[in-house]
Amino acid sequence: MKSLPSPRIKGLTHRFWKCMLIALIAASSMFLSASAWKPAETSVKTKSPYQAILDRYRKQISDSSWEDNVLMEDVFYDMKRLRNRTGGRVLGSDLYRDQIKTITFLDTLEDAPGDSWCVSEAEDGSVLAWTEKNGRLYDLYIAGEGGVCAPENACGLFAGYDHVEEINFDGNFHTDYTTQMQYMFYACYALEDLDVSDFVTTDVTQMQCMFAWCKALTSLDLTSFDTCSVRDMGSMFMHCESLVFLDLTSFTVTSKTNTAYMFNNCPSDACILRNW
Secondary structure (H helix, E strand, O other): OOOOOOHHHHHHHHHHHHHHHHHHHHHHHHHHHHHHOOOOOOOOOOOOHHHHHHHHHHHHHHHOOHHHOEEOOOOOOOHHHHHOOOOOEOOOOOOEHHHEEEEEEEOOOOOOOOOOEEOEOOOOOOOEEEEEEEOOEEEEEEEOOOOEEOOOEOOOOOOOOOOOOEEEOOOOEEOOOOOEOOOOOOOOOOOOOOOOOOOOOOOOOEOOOOOOOOOOOOEEOOOOOOOOOOOEOOOOOOOOOOOOEEEOOOOOOOOOOEOOOOOOOOOOOOEEEOOO
């Protein structure tokens, strides 16, 4: 026969659970009081060092401007060196200009892959470039947070990209501080369409051979170009052999402006509107 617990043991058990219940109630009250407590105005809330780094990074991104993202100079106009491949590299890389099919400018570094390389004038990573395979050629991407600022000297910047079919600026390439644009698109043989309507040219002084040998271009919208400071337009459209229409009525040309051979070897029936 199983023995029953003595009254003393039974009483101790009741007191034990009563004490545990009281302790739980007290603890709950303290927790609720603590959660309702607000620090005094003089108390200091500290951040983890990781949070501080994240905040600093977010501020840098939010404060970033295309004006800080200056593309490196990549001056080139020597077609002889391009043909024998002793020159004509793509922005300091191992690729040659004739290996590029399209060029696209972006206003974010979010999609920059691990194999992208720095192409900023300051060498600070503010402008990155990368390529993606496109058949036997490559698509070139150039990006900066908020856009990319063109270098002051953009001479030959896109010259000799003779297989490039598209250059997509999309409002992400800013020329506000550029002073030299000679040979800029020289010998872009395959380029059929080019939108430079967002270009700011107020301070540009040199435009000679800017579109020379763009043999596939049929038209250009240059109505936004301010040429008040331009001193040299020589051979600017030379060998634009497919050009059918060109409106240059917004151009300012003085007696001191060099316009020699400006339309040399353009189609004789091309409609070219000008005021000089």
